[in-house]
Amino acid sequence: MAPDYIVQMNHISKHFGGVKALQDVHLNVERGEIHALIGENGAGKSTLMKVLAGAYPKDEGTIVIDGVEATTATPRAMIDMGVSVIYQEFMLAPDLTVAENIFIDQMQQSGMFINWKDLKRRAKQQLQKIGFGHIDPGKRVGELSVAYQQIVEICKCLAKDSKVLVFDEPTAVLTHSETQKLLELIMQLKAEGVTILYISHRLEELFAISDKITVLKDGKYVDTVETASITKEQLVTMMVGREIEQLFPERNAEIGEEILRVENLRTGDLVEDVSFSLRKGEVLGFSGLVGSGRTETMRAIFGADKKTSGKVLYFGEEVHFKNPKQAIRKGIGLLPEDRKSQGLLLKQPIRYNATLVSRQGNGFINHKKEQEEVRKLLARISTKYGSTEDNADSLSGGNQQKVALAKWLAVDTKVIILDEPTRGVDVGAKTEIYQIINELAENGVGVIIISSEMAEIIGTCDRAIVMREGRVTGEVPKENLSENQLIKLAMGV
Numbered sequence: 001m002a003p004d005y006i007v008q009m010n011h012i013s014k015h016f017g018g019v020k021a022l023q024d025v026h027l028n029v030e031r032g033e034i035h036a037l038i039g040e041n042g043a044g045k046s047t048l049m050k051v052l053a054g055a056y057p058k059d060e061g062t063i064v065i066d067g068v069e070a071t072t073a074t075p076r077a078m079i080d081m082g083v084s085v086i087y088q089e090f091m092l093a094p095d096l097t098v099a100e101n102i103f104i105d106q107m108q109q110s111g112m113f114i115n116w117k118d119l120k121r122r123a124k125q126q127l128q129k130i131g132f133g134h135i136d137p138g139k140r141v142g143e144l145s146v147a148y149q150q151i152v153e154i155c156k157c158l159a160k161d162s163k164v165l166v167f168d169e170p171t172a173v174l175t176h177s178e179t180q181k182l183l184e185l186i187m188q189l190k191a192e193g194v195t196i197l198y199i200s201h202r203l204e205e206l207f208a209i210s211d212k213i214t215v216l217k218d219g220k221y222v223d224t225v226e227t228a229s230i231t232k233e234q235l236v237t238m239m240v241g242r243e244i245e246q247l248f249p250e251r252n253a254e255i256g257e258e259i260l261r262v263e264n265l266r267t268g269d270l271v272e273d274v275s276f277s278l279r280k281g282e283v284l285g286f287s288g289l290v291g292s293g294r295t296e297t298m299r300a301i302f303g304a305d306k307k308t309s310g311k312v313l314y315f316g317e318e319v320h321f322k323n324p325k326q327a328i329r330k331g332i333g334l335l336p337e338d339r340k341s342q343g344l345l346l347k348q349p350i351r352y353n354a355t356l357v358s359r360q361g362n363g364f365i366n367h368k369k370e371q372e373e374v375r376k377l378l379a380r381i382s383t384k385y386g387s388t389e390d391n392a393d394s395l396s397g398g399n400q401q402k403v404a405l406a407k408w409l410a411v412d413t414k415v416i417i418l419d420e421p422t423r424g425v426d427v428g429a430k431t432e433i434y435q436i437i438n439e440l441a442e443n444g445v446g447v448i449i450i451s452s453e454m455a456e457i458i459g460t461c462d463r464a465i466v467m468r469e470g471r472v473t474g475e476v477p478k479e480n481l482s483e484n485q486l487i488k489l490a491m492g493v
C-alpha cells in the first residue's frame with residue numbers, strides 16, 4: 001500500500017541573504033505518526049518548520065497537506081489547512097486569560113458578541129480533554145508557569161482543529177517531570193489521530209516517542225529513518241558527520257584552594273539559606289527543580305540582585321557587589337539562562353555581542369582585529385553564522401547560545417557561572433562546550449554549572465549541590481553522583 005502522507009514538502013529551498021538555510025530539502029510525514037526532525041544547530045530545522053507554517057515564504061519547492069497543494073502558504077492559509085506550530089517563544093498574550101488565548105483566533109475572526117461563560121466552559125473542556133482540567137480558564141496567561149503556558153498553546157492549536165502539530169524544542173524550558181507529562185500528552189494526541197512533528201536535541205526523547213526521524217545537515221536533507229531501526233550512535237554520526245566517542249570528555253583538573261565561599265545567603269522571596277564553597281579548578285554543579293532558587297542564588301552572588309543577608313567571600317575577603325560590573329571587574333562571569341532577554345543584544349552585530357564583556361574599559365577598538373578575534377573565538381565552539389557583522393537575531397537558537405558563551409571566553413575570569421550552558425545546543429557542540437569547561441578548569445578557573453539535565457551534572461562536575469525551595473538539600477561528591485540521588489535530594493525524599 002502506498003504511504004498515506006499528510007505532509008509532503010519537496011525540493012524546498014530558502015536563503016537569507018548569502019546564507020542558504022535550506023537546499024532541496026524533503027520532508028514526508030505519514031498520517032498519525034510522530035516524526036522527529038533532527039540536526040545540528042543551524043541545520044535548518046526551525047526554518048523548515050517556519051516555511052511549513054507559512055511564516056517564511058519558500059524560494060522553491062512544493063508543500064502538499066493532506067493531498068492539497070498549498071499554493072499561497074501564508075500563516076492563515078496553513079492554519080486553515082490544519083498545520084499549527086508551537087514555537088519556543090509562545091505566541092500567547094500574557095494579559096489575556098487562558099480561555100481568551102485558546103479561542104483568540106476564532107474571536108478575531110467572528111467579531112461577534114462574546115459569551116464569556118461559554119468561552120470559559122469550552123476552554124475548560126479543551127483543557128480536560130488533554131488531562132489539564134485543573135488549569136483555571138479565567139487565569140491570566142502571564143501568571144502561569146512556562147509548562148502550563150505550553151499547555152495553553154497546545155489547546156489553542158487543538159481548538160483550531162489542527163491535523164498536524166509541530167513542536168519546536170518544547171522541552172528545553174521544562175523540568176524533568178513536566179517533560180515526562182508533555183511526552184505522555186504527545187503520545188495521547190497521536191492516539192487521537194493527530195500527526196506530530198517534533199524537534200529536539202534530546203535524543204532520548206526522540207527515541208522514546210518518535211516513529212521516524214528525518215535528519216538535516218547544513219541545510220540539506222540527509223535521510224529519513226525508522227526510529228526502531230537505528231541506534232543513538234548511528235543517528236549522531238548521521239547528524240554531525242563524524243563519530244562522537246565520548247559526550248563528556250575526560251578531565252584531570254587539579255583542584256586547588258578555595259576561591260569562593262557563600263554563607264547563609266538569602267535573597268528575594270525564594271532563596272532562604274544557601275551555603276557552599278568553590279575551589280580553584282573545580283567544576284561544581286547545581287542541580288534541582290526549576291524554581292528551586294539556583295538562578296536567584298547566582299544572580300545575588302554576581303550583584304545582579306540584592307542579597308538580604310548572608311556573606312560572599314571571594315579569595316577569603318568579604319565582597320558586596322552592587323552590580324554585575326563590579327563582579328566582572330573582579331573576575332566573576334555569569335552566563336544567564338535566558339539568552340534572549342539577558343544574554344544577548346539581538347539587534348546588535350554578532351561581533352559586538354561576542355566582545356561585550358572584553359571591550360569594557362577599552363576606549364579604542366580596532367574593528368579588523370576584533371573581527372579576527374571573534375572569528376577565532378566562535379570557531380572554537382563551531383558556531384555557524386554568516387558574517388560577524390550580522391545581527392545576533394539572524395542566528396539559529398543554538399548558535400545564539402554559543403555567542404553568549406563566547407563573550408565570556410574572551411576575558412580572563414577566575415569564577416564563571418554557567419546557567420544552563422547547553423540549552424538548545426546540539427550534541428556535537430555540547431561536547432565542545434564541555435571541552436571548554438574542562439580547559440577553563442585546567443587553567444584554574446572555578447566553574448559553576450546550573451543544569452536541568454542530570455546527565456550533564458553527572459558527566460561534567462566534580463561535585464554537585466542540590467537545591468530545593470531556596471535551600472541546599474545536599475552535596476554529592478563525584479563518586480556518588482547518580483540520577484537517583486539527585487532526584488531524591490531535589491524532591492526532598
Ligand SMILES: Nc1ncnc2c1ncn2[C@@H]1O[C@H](COP(=O)(O)OP(=O)(O)OP(=O)(O)O)[C@@H](O)[C@H]1O
Pocket residue numbers: 016019020021039040041042043044045046047048384385386393394395396397398399424426
Ligand atoms: N531570520 C533570519 N535571518 C538570517 N538568517 C537566518 C534567519 N533565520 C535563520 N537563519 C539562518 O539559517 C540557518 C538555519 O537556521 P535554523 O534556525 O533553521 O536552524 P536550526 O536547525 O533550527 O538550529 P537550532 O538547533 O540552533 O535551533 C542558520 O544558519 C541561521 O543563521
